[in-house]
Amino acid sequence: MKELQDQDVVYEISRKNSPVVHADDGELVLFHTQDCYKNMVTNENAAMSEQFPDETPNNPATGPVYINGAQPGDVVAVEILDIRVQDHGVVENGHNHYPLAADQERIRILPIHNNTVTFHDVTWRLEPMIGVIGMPADNDEPMPTMCVFNGGGNMDNRRITKGATVYLPVRVEGGLLALGDLHATMGDGEVCGTGLEVAGEVLVRLHLIKNFALNWPVIETKTRWYVNTNGKTTDEAIRAGYKEMRRLLANAYGWDDADAAIYMTLRGYVEACQACLVPGAGGNSMRIGTPKLADHKPLITKEN
Template sequence: MEALACESGVYYEFNKNNAYTKKVASGTTIKIETYDCYKNQIQSEEISMDAINWHEINPATGPIYVEGALPGDILKVQIEKIEIGSQGVMMVGPGLGVMGHRIEKRVAKILPIREEKIIFNGIQIPLNKMIGVIGVAPAGEGVSCETPGAHGGNMDNKMITEGATLYFPIFTEGALFSLGDLHAAMGDGEVGVSGIEVPGAATVTIEVIKGPTIQHPMLENAEVFTQIASAQTLDEATKIAIEEMIDRIVEKSTLSLEEVTMLMSAVGQIEICQIVDPLMTVRFVVPKWLLEELGIELI
């Protein structure tokens, strides 16, 4: 199995001009190590906030050049395994997240992880290991690793976990895939701007799909297929996700636009991924039993 250590290359912007740190064939399984979103700078609750380099936030490990990947293709990324460190960190502060207008100082909290539980003031929180930042290089200007978009990026979608498969539109030769910002747990919304941030490693299988195209990332697991979208507002992101899913089902099935819209109103679910990044991210979730009933595959 291939491997990529975080020391091999990290960056803070998804950009088609980034020099790749590794080249792999389509179908490769690779273990990618990551720093936490603070680049492992916070090891104590007593750390001075002035001691942190705030330019080194949300580092992504990579990028990885995938042979045969061309603009218009799809990059399929199967998440095989997520491994995390023995402690996580959270932080809140003025201007951060939903409550930032009422919080007066930055506060960090170190959280031990023991026996598949995160310890928070004696409260045992179940693990929900997931990847916050994951994606490919965008078509135009570079995009900060703090920002989500059509390329993926900082989607902070708790469904990006073991057993999930992501699909990304490819905008540049080689795709230039990377990931980072692992969480031991994170709630939908990530309302305080920080999940339980951890260093670790994600093992993924990367494959180029020729033929079909998509505009924004999609995700599937054993139960559902989802359309992910990011925009300036939740309203705008929601409309993009719903419309792209409906259009895709209309294209793949024999149903009319009106009929698919009815079905989506009956069984589709719009869910929030995060509301604290420069763009808001949602997912529109469709149960796989419906796709089986229709006899279609979305990719």
């Protein structure tokens, strides 16, 4: 097993990043992560600017990992075996470009106990997830870890949790995988701009799939497949996801585009990941889904 510490971080997903470790196909990798505020926000009653100044980089992603044998045109499948989070998380409201932003800044630091969190008198079970996971895009432009793009990044997709597998297109030699920005719990849309931001650790197994065309990240859960996309508008992101899901269905099941589209109109899902209207961060992040069928070939298989 390979292990990365929470100081092994990047703030851009880029082909220029030097790998922290090299991992083989099928190998376990343990990522230790900071929260999106670099673990610096510790006081509900102090201003955010005092604890985390505006010029401070955020969303540290642990990595990157070089996957031996990965070449452009391949796919890396990241099988999420476990996510463990620390005993408290931070949620914030107060930036005026979010849909439900408050007029006055507010910070809540919520304790985590027995895999639950309590807000006022409401208690619920955690659903720990990975906010940032990705590999470099198909150009030379580094992507800040605040951004979502066609290599992943800040997807803030709450389906990326224990038991899921994330399929990422390889566009540079070795893939260069990084992940971080854990949330102990987060609602669809992340409408205040944050989930329950938390430090923790993620255990994954890496699988290398050779020569598979993938235009956007794909997430496999126990019951569904999702294509994760983004766009300047929600419509643009949804349209891109529909087209990629149609292509994958047609390829896997031997259908033509017309029948794949008919299937999507009968059994498709449209869900919001990050729809908090963050300027300059890649636009809204959406996921387009379809059911997994036990008696059909999977859209993507982890076997080479």
